Amino acid sequence: MSIQFKTIVELRAMLDSKQISAAELMQESLGLAKKHEELNCFVTMNEEQALKKASAIDLNEKTTSNLSGIPLAQKDLFCTEGLRTTCSSKILSNFIPPYTATAVKNLEDAGSVTIGKTNMDEFAMGSSNETSFFGSVHNPWKKEYVPGGSSGGSAAAVAAGIVPAATGTDTGGSIRQPAAHCGITGLKPTYGRVSRWGMIAFASSLDQAGPLARTSEDCAILLNAMSGFDSKDTTSLNTEVPDFLENINNPINGIRIGIIKEFNLADLDSQVQERFEESKKTYEKLGARFVEVSLPNISASVPTYYSIAPAECSSNLSRFDGVRFGYRAENTDDLNDLYIKSRSEGFGDEVKRRILIGTYALSAGYYDAYYKKAQQVRRLIKEDFEHAFESVDLLMTPTSPNTAFKFGSKGTQNPVELYLEDLFTISSNLAGIPAISIPHGLVNSLPAGLQLIGNFLREDQLLNAAHIFQKNSDFHLLKPDLEGSQ
Amino acid sequence: MDQETVRTICYLARLDIDQSKSGKIQKDLERIIDLIGELQRINTSDVEPLYSPLEMTSFMHEDIESSDNKKERFLENAPASNENYFLVPRVVE
Numbered sequence: 012m013s014i015q016f017k018t019i020v021e022l023r024a025m026l027d028s029k030q031i032s033a034a035e036l037m038q039e040s041l042g043l044a045k046k047h048e049e050l051n052c053f054v055t056m057n058e059e060q061a062l063k064k065a066s067a068i069d070l071n072e073k074t075t076s077n078l079s080g081i082p083l084a085q086k087d088l089f090c091t092e093g094l095r096t097t098c099s100s101k102i103l104s105n106f107i108p109p110y111t112a113t114a115v116k117n118l119e120d121a122g123s124v125t126i127g128k129t130n131m132d133e134f135a136m137g138s139s140n141e142t143s144f145f146g147s148v149h150n151p152w153k154k155e156y157v158p159g160g161s162s163g164g165s166a167a168a169v170a171a172g173i174v175p176a177a178t179g180t181d182t183g184g185s186i187r188q189p190a191a192h193c194g195i196t197g198l199k200p201t202y203g204r205v206s207r208w209g210m211i212a213f214a215s216s217l218d219q220a221g222p223l224a225r226t227s228e229d230c231a232i233l234l235n236a237m238s239g240f241d242s243k244d245t246t247s248l249n250t251e252v253p254d255f256l257e258n259i260n261n262p263i264n265g266i267r268i269g270i271i272k273e274f275n276l277a278d279l280d281s282q283v284q285e286r287f288e289e290s291k292k293t294y295e296k297l298g299a300r301f302v303e304v305s306l307p308n309i310s311a312s313v314p315t316y317y318s319i320a321p322a323e324c325s326s327n328l329s330r331f332d333g334v335r336f337g338y339r340a341e342n343t344d345d346l347n348d349l350y351i352k353s354r355s356e357g358f359g360d361e362v363k364r365r366i367l368i369g370t371y372a373l374s375a376g377y378y379d380a381y382y383k384k385a386q387q388v389r390r391l392i393k394e395d396f397e398h399a400f401e402s403v404d405l406l407m408t409p410t411s412p413n414t415a416f417k418f419g420s421k422g423t424q425n426p427v428e429l430y431l432e433d434l435f436t437i438s439s440n441l442a443g444i445p446a447i448s449i450p451h452g453l454v455n456s457l458p459a460g461l462q463l464i465g466n467f468l469r470e471d472q473l474l475n476a477a478h479i480f481q482k483n484s485d486f487h488l489l490k491p492d493l494e495g496s497q
Numbered sequence: 498m499d500q501e502t503v504r505t506i507c508y509l510a511r512l513d514i515d516q517s518k519s520g521k522i523q524k525d526l527e528r529i530i531d532l533i534g535e536l537q538r539i540n541t542s543d544v545e546p547l548y549s550p551l552e553m554t555s556f557m558h559e560d561i562e563s564s565d566n567k568k569e570r571f572l573e574n575a576p577a578s579n580e581n582y583f584l585v586p587r588v589v590e
Contacts, residue, residue, distance in 0.1 A: 109570035202550045216549045242558070246551055311539055318533045325510060332511070334583050339576035345586050347511070355513040363512055364522065367503075368529050370510040384536050386546030391539070393547055427528045443550020 014039045016172035016490050019229040023077050033080030033124070037065035040082040040126050043173040047493060050149045052168040054087045055095045056127040064124045077232055079122030084168045084177040087128035088135055089115045089220070090209040094125070098211050099143035100133045102331050102338045102357030112209025113241045114178060114220045121236040129164030129177060133359045134328065135185055135213045137161050138432050139421070142361040147418060150193060151491040152457055156415040159189030165223050166193040171493060176224035176233055180210060182217045183316050184410075184436025187448035190223050191410035191460020194450045194489060196477065197223040198230045201468050202443035203248035205234075206241030214323035215246075217316075217440040226487055227449060227477035231255035234470060253471055259478045264298025266476065268463075269403035272305045274435065279412055282454040287409050290451045290461050290480070294407075297479055302403055306395035311388050312438040317430055318372050318385035319441070324362075325369025331357065364426060393442040400466040405476055408435045410448040410460030439464050447473045450486045458489070498527050 014022060014036055025031045031039075041058055061082070068080045090096050090108035097103045111119070119125060132142040140148040140163030148163040150156040151171040158167040162179030166189035169177050179186040181199035190197025198221045205220045212218060222233035234255050241247040270291075276284055291301060333339035333353025340352035358366070372381035399406065411432060422429030439446040444467050451461040461480075465473040481487045503523050507514050514522055568581070577584035 387541035
């Protein structure tokens, strides 16, 4: 029986009933990765270690974790001890970390097996996976279309059924938007819920790790393992982690869902609107009540983000200087020349653009006008959310204004065009609150995503609402035709 | 934003931009600055900046020595090293 497109819950049952061994499962998963190499989901495979760990799991009869023996893929932004970690950049193309990121270690300690590292936009900067040094990832639904980004390799690997789930990181939508474009489920947890230790930083006050999977139930399984306080991350939340599976089946009648007045959905593609209206009806049938809410400053999310994120990026990426690790340019005259040449040859165009914007925003004379101003607006946006959550439990939006687009069709002439695609996802990163994207149907044979935004630390509510939707619909069961998709 | 400003920012960021691309970079930066400039319309007088979504955390570590010394392993990743040191081009003549 093929393991392709199976969920963690299904694979668990197959393992427990001895229909398949962990080693066989690993071989199948690695085989699928090879068979679908043309999607370019992976930067580095972990074949030998994965098979070794799976065989060891088979020898140990006692299974206590639902992740034991489950193959996972890790975004190539998480440091993995002894396994190359590139951030899809030339500057880290030879980097072998001496330690493993806490989020990945937590998953591996729970028994899951890392089969490889997934392709992504370089340093997670992009929404289409076109900025990777290792080439673009192809969308399994239509191969000449982008998978979304930046966690595009993770999303495509799950959508193609190679692995049941994968890790991603989300700074402005980098889990939710590729999940939407690839027809799977992706969750960005509350800032601080999952440790950032060992994640290669892009924008430290926005970055958050989370799961991508076929169902919200599987996302809950991953989040259970990934979450928790970590003394190595000073922004890690020292708060109790609930069991995210415990209340996932609770009925949702009476739940109040807010529709954000300032997002003018009438401007969207009519089919994207139609999907959204259908999903509203589904939730209404399940007992949800819709309320219009106003978040007066939310329209400023994109400019706020594109001031803060590049500023933090320019600071974080100053560590890549060709001295201690990573790529070093040859034939340099002096130390300054070594810095300049190593960075100029090592970074791609989008990363350079963001470093330059950030450097400008933080430079003397502009700091107050751009960086400080954006952080002030950020507070207003966070307060808007706090106010909204006084009258609703969740907020609902499309995940992205559009479905996936063709390679090279957006942002090449004007980068701002691509930035505006992040309109619906960015604000929850600015406020630090959780949000999930679930598939809710196809538009022109490409998946569309529905986003639910929750209050601070209320991933349980998001997972519950998403799971009940998935129990009453079959959009998450749709699969791409990998042989036929062009 | 003019070419001189682009050159200054490039130097501050220790980046060298290909001359053939500098016109495009200048235009891209102008567009992004225009986008960020939209924030000026919002009144933020008396609003405290929010530098992190978690204002109540950020804890300090105890000031104790850790035994987690992986010097050799860190040096393995260096493009050039010599026993205990990272090697760089000569700084002092």
